[in-house]
Each structure stands twice: as structure tokens, then as C-alpha cells.
Amino acid sequence: MPRVAFLGLGAIGTPMAKHLARPAFDLAVWNRTPSKAEAFAAATGARQAATPAEAARDRDVVVTCLPVSRDVEALLDGPDGLLATMPAGSVLVDCTSGDAATSRRMAARLAERGIGFLDAPVSGGVVGAEQGALTVMIGGDEATLERVRPVLESFGKKIVHCGGVGAGDALKAVNNALLAMHIWGTAEGLVALEKAGVKAEVALDVINTSSGRSNASMNLFPDRVVTRAFPRTFRLALLDKDVGIAAELAREQKIVAPLLQLTSELFRLAHSELGEEADHVEAVQVVERLGGAMVGGRPTEG
Amino acid sequence: MPRVAFLGLGAIGTPMAKHLARPAFDLAVWNRTPSKAEAFAAATGARQAATPAEAARDRDVVVTCLPVSRDVEALLDGPDGLLATMPAGSVLVDCTSGDAATSRRMAARLAERGIGFLDAPVSGGVVGAEQGALTVMIGGDEATLERVRPVLESFGKKIVHCGGVGAGDALKAVNNALLAMHIWGTAEGLVALEKAGVKAEVALDVINTSSGRSNASMNLFPDRVVTRAFPRTFRLALLDKDVGIAAELAREQKIVAPLLQLTSELFRLAHSELGEEADHVEAVQVVERLGGAMVGGRPTEG
Amino acid sequence: MPRVAFLGLGAIGTPMAKHLARPAFDLAVWNRTPSKAEAFAAATGARQAATPAEAARDRDVVVTCLPVSRDVEALLDGPDGLLATMPAGSVLVDCTSGDAATSRRMAARLAERGIGFLDAPVSGGVVGAEQGALTVMIGGDEATLERVRPVLESFGKKIVHCGGVGAGDALKAVNNALLAMHIWGTAEGLVALEKAGVKAEVALDVINTSSGRSNASMNLFPDRVVTRAFPRTFRLALLDKDVGIAAELAREQKIVAPLLQLTSELFRLAHSELGEEADHVEAVQVVERLGGAMVGGRPTEG
Amino acid sequence: MPRVAFLGLGAIGTPMAKHLARPAFDLAVWNRTPSKAEAFAAATGARQAATPAEAARDRDVVVTCLPVSRDVEALLDGPDGLLATMPAGSVLVDCTSGDAATSRRMAARLAERGIGFLDAPVSGGVVGAEQGALTVMIGGDEATLERVRPVLESFGKKIVHCGGVGAGDALKAVNNALLAMHIWGTAEGLVALEKAGVKAEVALDVINTSSGRSNASMNLFPDRVVTRAFPRTFRLALLDKDVGIAAELAREQKIVAPLLQLTSELFRLAHSELGEEADHVEAVQVVERLGGAMVGGRPTEG
Known part of the structure; x- marks a missing residue:
């Protein structure tokens, strides 16, 4: 049972995360505005984390879905940041519609600690997210993709490997x-x-x-x-x-x-x-x- | 049985004209390069005319399909031109992908002689033309459109009245x-x-x-x-x-x-x-x- | 002494016309808003005309300076229009910043009556107009230009023959x-x-x-x-x-x-x-x- | 007597450097293609350096004039790079037509070592450079500018302080x-x-x-x-x-x-x-x- 964290419960992120709040996954969630995470946890049984670091602790996969890449990058550092707790061997899957330069910078920093990175923006809108029918565009190496495929397939119908880090973006x-x-x-x-x-x-x-x-x-x-x-x-x-x-x-x-x-x-x-x-x-x-x-x-x- | 002339046997015009070369119509054809008209006549039984004027004589409807509006306008005048023979009450249906200004100019000149005008460009390509499944975009008045509708329906599946002269263009x-x-x-x-x-x-x-x-x-x-x-x-x-x-x-x-x-x-x-x-x-x-x-x-x- | 009419007493036209309101010229003026022409006539001794036709009667040169070419074209026709009175052998000098197509159309109509046409837009602004130091860009034939040169030189310092009708525009x-x-x-x-x-x-x-x-x-x-x-x-x-x-x-x-x-x-x-x-x-x-x-x-x- | 190094003897750099090869300055030069630096040294009495590091040793001011900012950035590091020898208190004046982002990055790295930085692109072309009549656009702080002003005035007639680092670029x-x-x-x-x-x-x-x-x-x-x-x-x-x-x-x-x-x-x-x-x-x-x-x-x- 993969342990998953989901950060960013916005218009698309929330219905995506719902597919991970099932018995098949052990899900922790975090959101900048805590009330959203609280409501999500109450409705789904997922665990609400107080900080990105807390959400990411002991997780196999951390999924982020934020407005822009720099928002994700800003979650990496500091005592509450993802790097404080993400274990070697885990993978950061960034579903933000991001930019390749920031994705490559994040991938390089994570790689130093043995953490994988995929840029994984999605298309299909709110309806696609609700139906678990998103198209997911993956940038990164194929082995990393295979490790997180079950997570991606929970919300994505079409998982497309586009190329190296940044190709999905x-x-x-x-x-x-x-x-x-x-x-x-x-x-x-x-x-x-x-x-x-x-x-x-x-x-x-x-x-x-x-x-x-x-x-x-x-x-x-x-x-x-x-x-x-x-x-x-x-x-x-x-x-x-x-x-x-x-x-x-x-x-x-x-x-x-x-x-x-x-x-x-x-x-x-x-x-x-x-x-x-x-x-x-x-x-x-x-x-x-x-x-x-x-x-x-x-x-x-x- | 409407008497029809078709001028312009190009890539799209030829398959369009074929739908008019049936018993339901009495068809005369003209093309700048006569060999094409000759071959068409031989294959279909349509009558080949030596000049636009000859093609248009006694016709209810004259259909033109040429590269640009000015090519059509150039067929109007002179002893061999359409105006020399098109009878009052007939209609010029111009299927050229034309420009509204020239269409309006032609419509005005034809109106002086009691001849109707429709700009009637088509979409659907060669395949649509062959299958009689073109979309025809009509600019002109609706009464005129109704008079020529059977001709248009021979090659068009969707006949859309867009507005006054030039609206189709x-x-x-x-x-x-x-x-x-x-x-x-x-x-x-x-x-x-x-x-x-x-x-x-x-x-x-x-x-x-x-x-x-x-x-x-x-x-x-x-x-x-x-x-x-x-x-x-x-x-x-x-x-x-x-x-x-x-x-x-x-x-x-x-x-x-x-x-x-x-x-x-x-x-x-x-x-x-x-x-x-x-x-x-x-x-x-x-x-x-x-x-x-x-x-x-x-x-x-x- | 050339007899001149000036039509269009706007921001540029007024100071241009002042250079023609001297003993060397016999000047008639017309303006759509008559009060401007009245004031101009009162100040300069030029004769105010009630219509374009009246302004142009017996003139050697008619100068127009209006917002757009179509404004000039609209002055040609009707009982009060320029064509009603401009004599054969006279010249219409259009100082409007016009368009070549309309200029050519006007030139063709005037030529049928033996009247010359020059498009003659100016640059130099209000100050240049006041100082009689405009640049005048001439489109039309050189012989016509030579006939009106004294008029042009009254307000222009640099008279440039650019080409045929429309070249100045x-x-x-x-x-x-x-x-x-x-x-x-x-x-x-x-x-x-x-x-x-x-x-x-x-x-x-x-x-x-x-x-x-x-x-x-x-x-x-x-x-x-x-x-x-x-x-x-x-x-x-x-x-x-x-x-x-x-x-x-x-x-x-x-x-x-x-x-x-x-x-x-x-x-x-x-x-x-x-x-x-x-x-x-x-x-x-x-x-x-x-x-x-x-x-x-x-x-x-x- | 300011000790100056000049790096980049291209079309503009060469005539600029000539103004620094006078008794008032102690000049060392370096160029990627050594033959140009050799010829320059032979003609002017300047000292040719084998590497950027050698050129910059003991200099008060290092002037660079290269095609793009990244070319300058590439000269900073390594045993032959500028950072190996530039003393604290010296200033790097980059006359490259550069980009502000790279300039800011370089300025930050130099500041860590107590070295000043100005982006100082020039205009005036080859002729302006030969005549010592360039306009120099300075980005950086004014105190730094004042320290190198005599160097800038050797080739520039108009020295303009535009704003912080990157403003000149x-x-x-x-x-x-x-x-x-x-x-x-x-x-x-x-x-x-x-x-x-x-x-x-x-x-x-x-x-x-x-x-x-x-x-x-x-x-x-x-x-x-x-x-x-x-x-x-x-x-x-x-x-x-x-x-x-x-x-x-x-x-x-x-x-x-x-x-x-x-x-x-x-x-x-x-x-x-x-x-x-x-x-x-x-x-x-x-x-x-x-x-x-x-x-x-x-x-x-x-």
C-alpha cells in the first residue's frame, strides 16, 4: 500500500486527491489554507498534516498541485519543507502546470538526496479530475514513472511519457x-x-x-x-x-x-x-x- | 428541369459539376482550358460551350467556381461574356471562395438586368465535392436562394444562409x-x-x-x-x-x-x-x- | 493671378489658406461649418462661398484639405458639387492625407472632364503650415505639378514629386x-x-x-x-x-x-x-x- | 596610476582598450585568440596576459567586452579565472551588451569577495570607440562608479548612471x-x-x-x-x-x-x-x- 501525500487542494487538486483517499492508499494532505485540508480530511478519512514536512514524512510518493512551479519550489526548504522529511527513494510528482526550468532545478536538488522527480501536469479539467479520467503528461525517467504508475492511474486515464524532466511541462x-x-x-x-x-x-x-x-x-x-x-x-x-x-x-x-x-x-x-x-x-x-x-x-x- | 451552366472545372468544380450532369439537369460546361471541358462532356454527356456567353444562353442558373472573384468578374463582359446572354430572371451562383466587395459589385451589375446573384463558397474539399456532401455558405436574399436550392442540393449537404451578398464570402x-x-x-x-x-x-x-x-x-x-x-x-x-x-x-x-x-x-x-x-x-x-x-x-x- | 479655391479650414487648412489670401491670389474659401469660413473671410479678405460649386466656379486651382479622401470624393457630385462648376483645364489639388485608391478614382473622373488632379498631402504640422514651410508630397503628372507650383510654394517649402496619382498619399x-x-x-x-x-x-x-x-x-x-x-x-x-x-x-x-x-x-x-x-x-x-x-x-x- | 586589465579585443574592445594603453594607466590585456592580444601589446606597449587570472592579478579595474554576458561569466571560475586573482576592493566593469539577470548573478558572486561590479555597455560604434566618445550606460552603485570614472572617461564621453546592477544592460x-x-x-x-x-x-x-x-x-x-x-x-x-x-x-x-x-x-x-x-x-x-x-x-x- 503506497503511502501518499497530496499538497494543494485547489479546484483540480481536490477531486484528484479524492481518488487517493481510498483504502488502497494511505493518504496525508496539506493545503496552504488549512480549512480546506480539514474539510477534506473530515470528508474522506485522509490525515491532515500541519506542514509540508509533516505531510511528506514516511511517504513513498508526494503529489503537488499548485498554481505555478515556484510555489512548489518554495515548499522544499526550511524546517517545514519537503526536503526536511522526504526519504531517499521517494518520488515527488508535480502535477502543477509548471515550467521546465524550475522543474529541472527541483529535480537536480532532489536527485542529490536520492529522491525522484516527475513533472506531471494534467489535462481534462474539473470533470476529468472527478471522473479519474485525466490525461497526465510525464517528464522524467521511465523507471521513476513505473514506480508511481498506480498513483497516477488513480486519477489519470491516459498516462503519457513525454520525455525527460520538463517535457510534461x-x-x-x-x-x-x-x-x-x-x-x-x-x-x-x-x-x-x-x-x-x-x-x-x-x-x-x-x-x-x-x-x-x-x-x-x-x-x-x-x-x-x-x-x-x-x-x-x-x-x-x-x-x-x-x-x-x-x-x-x-x-x-x-x-x-x-x-x-x-x-x-x-x-x-x-x-x-x-x-x-x-x-x-x-x-x-x-x-x-x-x-x-x-x-x-x-x-x-x- | 432547371437548365444549368457550370464554369470552372478545377479540382473542386469538376466533382461538383458531375452531380449536375444527371438527367435531372440540362448541363452546359465551360472551362478556360477547353480540353478539360471536352473530357468532362465526353464522360458525362454534358454539352461543352465554347465561351461563357454560349454556356449561359437560356440557362436558369449559372454556377461559377474559379480561383478568385476577379476571375468571375472578368467573365461578365464582352461579346463572349455572361452578360451577353444571361436572361433576366436567371441567377449567377458563384461558388468561388471570393471577396465580398467584388461579390457586391457583381450583384449590383446583375441586378440592373434583373439577374440574381448569390455568393456560395463551399467547404468539404475534393472528397466532400465527390460525395455531394459540401457545406455551402450563401450570401444573398432568401428568395433567390430558394429558387436555386435544387441545384445547390445536388452537391451540397448543408446549405446555410449566412446573410446578404458577401456574407458567404x-x-x-x-x-x-x-x-x-x-x-x-x-x-x-x-x-x-x-x-x-x-x-x-x-x-x-x-x-x-x-x-x-x-x-x-x-x-x-x-x-x-x-x-x-x-x-x-x-x-x-x-x-x-x-x-x-x-x-x-x-x-x-x-x-x-x-x-x-x-x-x-x-x-x-x-x-x-x-x-x-x-x-x-x-x-x-x-x-x-x-x-x-x-x-x-x-x-x-x- | 491664379484664381484659387480652398476647401477645408481645419487645424492645418486654415494656416495653409492664409498664405493664399494675399494679393497674388484671388481666393475663395468654403468650409462645412460656415462660421469658420466667415471668420476666415473677415480676417483675410478672401471671398466666402456657400457651396463647393460656388467656391470652384472659374477657379484655376481648387485645393482641398479634409480628414479623409472620401470626404473629398463626397464634394464632387450633386448640384453643389465641384464637378458642377470646375472648368476644363483646372486642377484639383488634394492636400488631404488620403488613400491612393480614392485618389485614383477621383483622378479618373476628373480626367474625363479635362480636369487635372494631384494628391498633395503635407507634413510639418501647424507650425510648418503657419510658416509656409510644409513638405508637400505630390502624386500625379509633372506637367500638372508645374502648372500649380506657385500655389504649392505659397505654403510649401519642399515640393516633392513622388510618382503618379496616389504616390503622395x-x-x-x-x-x-x-x-x-x-x-x-x-x-x-x-x-x-x-x-x-x-x-x-x-x-x-x-x-x-x-x-x-x-x-x-x-x-x-x-x-x-x-x-x-x-x-x-x-x-x-x-x-x-x-x-x-x-x-x-x-x-x-x-x-x-x-x-x-x-x-x-x-x-x-x-x-x-x-x-x-x-x-x-x-x-x-x-x-x-x-x-x-x-x-x-x-x-x-x- | 590605476592598474587596469582589458579582456576582449574585438571590433569595439580594441579601440576602447587603446585609450587605456597610455602612460596614465598600467594596462594588461587578454583575448581568447592570443594573436590579437599579441598584436595589440606589440603596437601599444600593453602587457599581454596568458589567462584572465594573469591579466587580473593586482589590477584595480578589470574591463570586459565580450559578445554575451555568459562569455564573461565563464571567465570567472577555475584556476585561470578572474576570481582566482582579482583582489578585494577591485572592480569588474563589464562593457558587454549583456543581460541583467547574468549581471546580477555575477555582481552577487563578486560582492561575496568584496569586489565591485558595474554593467557598463556602450554605444557609439567603432567610430565612437576610436574617438573616445562612447556613451557608457552604468548599472551599479554610484560609489563604485566614482572609483572607476577615470577609466570610463578614457573611452567614454557621456557616462550615465542608469540605476542598480542590470540597469545599463x-x-x-x-x-x-x-x-x-x-x-x-x-x-x-x-x-x-x-x-x-x-x-x-x-x-x-x-x-x-x-x-x-x-x-x-x-x-x-x-x-x-x-x-x-x-x-x-x-x-x-x-x-x-x-x-x-x-x-x-x-x-x-x-x-x-x-x-x-x-x-x-x-x-x-x-x-x-x-x-x-x-x-x-x-x-x-x-x-x-x-x-x-x-x-x-x-x-x-x-
Whole structure:
């Protein structure tokens, strides 16, 4: 029975951790805001730890799921930090949508103590996490992956080994950058069409059976934009961060990537305009406002 | 039995016209290069006309399918032109992926003679044309559309009324601009990933079950890029033209549309680099060359 | 003594027209808002005309200076229009910062009646206009230019024949697009430096003796931005229009011009954000707001 | 008499070092390729050192001038490195056009040993270096600057304290990014104008008395582009690096800076196309080739 710690009970982390709070695992949890961990422990029987160090003590696997890589790195040091207690032979599985540079730095420090590291960002959203149906993108060595596979399979349906440390981060960032580009680009096109007299509902009906379709046009625009629902499921601030990581990857690799770089600027602009709490799809509203037409609704009053 | 003329027996036009060469229609065809029309007539029993004027004489509907709107406009005038013979009450259905400004100009001239006009660009490619399963995007008035619907339904499965004259052109251009953006953006991401050690096959496997997926990532990259097949099915020069039309639409409508505009620049660049005969997906090779890595293959020698 | 009409007594037009209100010329003026023309006539002794047609009657040269080409085109027709009275052999000199396509269309219509046309946009601003020291960029044939040279020299110090009709428009638009690019690009750099702790005054002191200097960095930033003066001398809306003309020129000529196209998007954004009355240099405030730092001042409260 | 070491006898470093090879200074020099240092020593009487450590022994000031910051960082360590011999109380003045992050890292390491650090990139080119008329942009504390001022004044006419460590790097990078933007943007405009029939000589004559002028349009285009001279004075590869540093600065500071980012992509593209030896102004040739027209010359054959 693997002993597991889970750190970071956010929107995705909480349903992921629930799959580990079963008899098959011995689970300890920690969260920066203790009340969440307390509620989780009460509901699931997992043990609440007061500090990262306490959570990680005697664990085979420590899973982290935080907003950015530096949040994880900040948990390593000090008397309450992970390095104070993680035993040699254990593995840190970081499910944060992180950046490869920080992942490599963490992996190097852990390796000095005989601790393994995998970057393991996930896709599939809250629903995928609840259903244990996430895609998990692994960066790190295969032997380490095999040791923690049962843990990963508790919440992931598709476990993909992408390459060395940082490869999972890189792939997650590129996927999300494409999502961002498709949201913004589709918004540009639909706002132009609306203003030219072609309704978004008609345009999406055609695009979604044609060559310009994407996950954004097939799912996000019909469900969230045309309906003006804009549920808050994934923060724009985090997507901005992810596009920035992908853009940085392209620069490090000396790729001429003007669309990725411009997408990064546009999401920084949207983030600056809409603040920390906005959902990623609300970026469409920036395109609408600047263009002076609404996608699939009547123009806003005032 | 509607009397129909079809002008423009290219890659898409030929299979479209075949659906009109059935007992239900009386079909005349014309093509700039007469040998194609001759072969078509021989194979189908359609009548070959020597000039646009001859093809259009006594027709209820004239269908055109040419590279650009100006090619159609150039067929209107002169003793051999369409205006010399098209009767009042007939309709010109232009299936060219055209531009709205030229369509409106043609519609106005035809209206002076009591002739109807629809812009009616299609999507679905050669396969869709062969199967009579195209999507047809209609700009023009609904009454005119109803008069020619049987003709459109011979080759189209989904006939969508988009708005007034030019609305079909606008929607087709935006769809194709999104296609172009997705091809180029996905190429940027995959080239960066390849250089960072993540194979395109692995990346596409993940992206295509994640939020960054598009028609480009799900179909074009697996079938044409990773395989290095790059079949020539749709010319880059024509996609460049379409992206330009979409970018122009956005500018006319005063939309802030930096991604559309940049995509237009990048396809002009690719067109300039690769010439008139390249397929649209070959644009990926420009990203590969500039970035110094190949998507899903080994680097080219030399 | 050339008989001259001047239409369009705006910020630049008024001081230009003053140079023509001298004994050497017989001047008639017209303005859409009659009170301006009335005041001008009262101050200078020029004759006020009630309509464009009246202004142009018996004139050798008609000079127009309006916001956009279409404003000029709209003055041609109808019983009060220029075509109703301009005599064969006269010349229309359009000092509007116009677009080549409209200029060519006007030139063609005027040529049918034996009337010459020159596009003749000016640079030098209000001060240059007052001093009769403008640069005048001429598009049209040289013989026509020679016929009106005395009129041009009344307000212009540097008369440059640029090419055929539209060449003056094209050059003016490109000059202004470079101005716009330099304003925005310098703002990006200075905002980044301010945030990194390098004061704009220090940065400009260095840049203006180094290779990155431009008219924007040498004049506009020290005089208008660092001082927070932002006088309203040239409307952002008009610069947006000019950049759009330059971007359109590049597209028509099939130039790969991503910086021009992006500059066009950014000024459309600024125009959308700041409205019709903002000065062109206020675009800097959009960069400041989005970046979260001020160039050469303390951050705005609230 | 300050004892000085100069490391890096490149195109700019050599004329800078000459000003230190005077009786007022005791100069030791080192260069990676020893023959250059040997020739320099023979010509000037400076002492040639076999290693950085030997050059730095007993020096008050060590000046470095290398292609990139990491080249300087690589000289610090090992038995032959600067840290092996630089005495406490000495100062490392790095005239490399460097990046702030590396400068800060070096400053921190040197501070541990009581050694001062200034980033001190220069502008003014080879001619400025020969005349001792460079502008020197200083990042670091003022007391350190005062201690080395006589050394800086030997080659610099304008010594500007920009801020803390890295501020000089930041300002130099932004200046060069503006240079790059102005070169590319002016090229786009002039290529479009040439294709539209306006000769570059005429266009530059107007622009250079108008608001769109810049150092690029006033000096580089007339002297190097229109003449087709393209002398190799400053490598495109280095300008690409500088634009990248400025773009990185903007991202670190969370500035929305699309023009800087796009300029960075375009110079990466040009660098990829033209290779390591091309001059920075040759970037114009990429714009020309993609646009299909030459600035100020006849189209190339073939």
C-alpha cells in the first residue's frame, strides 16, 4: 500500500486527491489554507498534516498541485519543507502546470538526496479530475514513472511519457497556448463576422463542420460565449502564465514563433484588463469590446 | 428541369459539376482550358460551350467556381461574356471562395438586368465535392436562394444562409483563416516541442485529447505532416488569398484582430517562399526550416 | 493671378489658406461649418462661398484639405458639387492625407472632364503650415505639378514629386505609420525600463545620442510625455486612419510587413480605447496603463 | 596610476582598450585568440596576459567586452579565472551588451569577495570607440562608479548612471531593440513604396524632414541600403541577441509589448536566414526578398 501525500487542494487538486483517499492508499494532505485540508480530511478519512514536512514524512510518493512551479519550489526548504522529511527513494510528482526550468532545478536538488522527480501536469479539467479520467503528461525517467504508475492511474486515464524532466511541462504549456490562440483567433473572426452581419450561431454551425474548427469553436463558444454564460472554471491568470511558458520554450529553443509570442502578449493584455479572477474564456470579451460587437448576443447596453 | 451552366472545372468544380450532369439537369460546361471541358462532356454527356456567353444562353442558373472573384468578374463582359446572354430572371451562383466587395459589385451589375446573384463558397474539399456532401455558405436574399436550392442540393449537404451578398464570402474566408492560424500555430508549438525532446507523435496524441486540439491537429498533422506525405490538395496560394480576405474584412469592420492580421503576413511569407504550386500544409515546412527542427521526421539532410 | 479655391479650414487648412489670401491670389474659401469660413473671410479678405460649386466656379486651382479622401470624393457630385462648376483645364489639388485608391478614382473622373488632379498631402504640422514651410508630397503628372507650383510654394517649402496619382498619399501614409510605430515602440521600451528602475529622462538622454533615436524619442517624448503635457495637435483617429492606409498599401503590394500591420492593430486599439478627440501621442497612455508604469511621471492614483 | 586589465579585443574592445594603453594607466590585456592580444601589446606597449587570472592579478579595474554576458561569466571560475586573482576592493566593469539577470548573478558572486561590479555597455560604434566618445550606460552603485570614472572617461564621453546592477544592460538592450524595430519597419515601408512606384531616395528625402524619421532612416538607409554598400560593422547575430534581451525585460516586467516581441521574432527569423556573419542592416534584404522589391536599387537578377 503506497503511502501518499497530496499538497494543494485547489479546484483540480481536490477531486484528484479524492481518488487517493481510498483504502488502497494511505493518504496525508496539506493545503496552504488549512480549512480546506480539514474539510477534506473530515470528508474522506485522509490525515491532515500541519506542514509540508509533516505531510511528506514516511511517504513513498508526494503529489503537488499548485498554481505555478515556484510555489512548489518554495515548499522544499526550511524546517517545514519537503526536503526536511522526504526519504531517499521517494518520488515527488508535480502535477502543477509548471515550467521546465524550475522543474529541472527541483529535480537536480532532489536527485542529490536520492529522491525522484516527475513533472506531471494534467489535462481534462474539473470533470476529468472527478471522473479519474485525466490525461497526465510525464517528464522524467521511465523507471521513476513505473514506480508511481498506480498513483497516477488513480486519477489519470491516459498516462503519457513525454520525455525527460520538463517535457510534461512543455507539452502542457503548448497545448494551453494553442487553446488560448484558438479562443482569441476565433473571437476575432466571429466579431468581424457579427459586424458584417453574419450571426455567430450561423458561423459556428458552418465552421464546426469545416476546416477551421477547434475545441474552442466546438465547445467553448457554443456553450459559454454565445450563451453569455462564461462560467469561471479556469482562471485567465493561469492561462496567461501557461502561454508565457510556451512562448518562453519557443524562445529558448530559438524557434521563430510569432503567433505564440503574440498570443502571449494578448493574454497578458487580457489579464491586465480583466484581473485575477476572470475566467480564461472572458478574454473573448476584450476582443468584443475593442471591436465593438458581441458574439452571439445583443450589444451590451450603456 | 432547371437548365444549368457550370464554369470552372478545377479540382473542386469538376466533382461538383458531375452531380449536375444527371438527367435531372440540362448541363452546359465551360472551362478556360477547353480540353478539360471536352473530357468532362465526353464522360458525362454534358454539352461543352465554347465561351461563357454560349454556356449561359437560356440557362436558369449559372454556377461559377474559379480561383478568385476577379476571375468571375472578368467573365461578365464582352461579346463572349455572361452578360451577353444571361436572361433576366436567371441567377449567377458563384461558388468561388471570393471577396465580398467584388461579390457586391457583381450583384449590383446583375441586378440592373434583373439577374440574381448569390455568393456560395463551399467547404468539404475534393472528397466532400465527390460525395455531394459540401457545406455551402450563401450570401444573398432568401428568395433567390430558394429558387436555386435544387441545384445547390445536388452537391451540397448543408446549405446555410449566412446573410446578404458577401456574407458567404466572409464566412468562408474566416473559416479558412482559422484553418491557416491553426496550421501555423500548431507547427510553432510542435517544432518547439521536437527541439525540446518531445516527439510530435506523442504531443499530438495528448493535444488531440486535450483543449488545444483543432481540425489541423486532429487531421492534417497526423495524416500529412508527421507522415511527410504533404499531398497537394489545396494550394497555399489560395489559402493565402483567403486569409487576406478575412484580414481585410476585419480591417473594414474596424476589428482589432492582431492574430488574423499576423496570420495573413505569415501566409504571405510562406507563399513568397514556396511559390504557386505548394500545398497549404507545406507552410509547416517554413516553420520547420526557420526553427531548425522537423515535425515527426528526422531532419532533412543538406 | 491664379484664381484659387480652398476647401477645408481645419487645424492645418486654415494656416495653409492664409498664405493664399494675399494679393497674388484671388481666393475663395468654403468650409462645412460656415462660421469658420466667415471668420476666415473677415480676417483675410478672401471671398466666402456657400457651396463647393460656388467656391470652384472659374477657379484655376481648387485645393482641398479634409480628414479623409472620401470626404473629398463626397464634394464632387450633386448640384453643389465641384464637378458642377470646375472648368476644363483646372486642377484639383488634394492636400488631404488620403488613400491612393480614392485618389485614383477621383483622378479618373476628373480626367474625363479635362480636369487635372494631384494628391498633395503635407507634413510639418501647424507650425510648418503657419510658416509656409510644409513638405508637400505630390502624386500625379509633372506637367500638372508645374502648372500649380506657385500655389504649392505659397505654403510649401519642399515640393516633392513622388510618382503618379496616389504616390503622395502612399508616402504620407508610410511616414505617419513610421511615426506611429516609433511612438508605440518607444513607449513599450520606456515603460519596461521605468518598471525596471531606469527613469525615462535618463533613458531618453541616452537613446537620443544613440542608435535607437527617432523623431518620437527626440521630440515627442521629452516635450509631451515626460512632461505629461499631451497637447492635442493631431488626432489619434487620423493617425489610426493613416496607419491603416499604409498597412493597406503593403497588403495591396503583397509586402510581408508584420510590423506595419501590427502597428495598425495597436492604433486601432488605442483609437477604440481613447475615442475621437485624443491626441496621437496619448497612445502612450494605453501602453502605460497596460504595463502598469508611467513614462517620466509618478503612477496615476486609482 | 590605476592598474587596469582589458579582456576582449574585438571590433569595439580594441579601440576602447587603446585609450587605456597610455602612460596614465598600467594596462594588461587578454583575448581568447592570443594573436590579437599579441598584436595589440606589440603596437601599444600593453602587457599581454596568458589567462584572465594573469591579466587580473593586482589590477584595480578589470574591463570586459565580450559578445554575451555568459562569455564573461565563464571567465570567472577555475584556476585561470578572474576570481582566482582579482583582489578585494577591485572592480569588474563589464562593457558587454549583456543581460541583467547574468549581471546580477555575477555582481552577487563578486560582492561575496568584496569586489565591485558595474554593467557598463556602450554605444557609439567603432567610430565612437576610436574617438573616445562612447556613451557608457552604468548599472551599479554610484560609489563604485566614482572609483572607476577615470577609466570610463578614457573611452567614454557621456557616462550615465542608469540605476542598480542590470540597469545599463536594460537600457542598452532597449536602445538596440528600437534600432532593430526602426530598421525593419522602415524597410517594410520603403519596400511597399518602391513597389507602388515611389523611389526610396525620394521617400527618404521626405521622411527625413518629416515625423517618421529615425536614426535608421537618416543614416543607415541612405548610407548603407540605398547605396547597397551594407558594410559589416555590427553583427545581426548580436542585434538579435540584444532585441531578445529587451523582449525578455518587457516580459519579466509584465509589460504588454507586442512590437518589441514581434521585432524579436523578426530578427530571429533574419538571423536564421542570414547566418552568423551578416551585418545587422542586412535584415533589410530579408524584407526586400519577401516583398519582391529592392530599396533604392534595381531588382536582383535571377
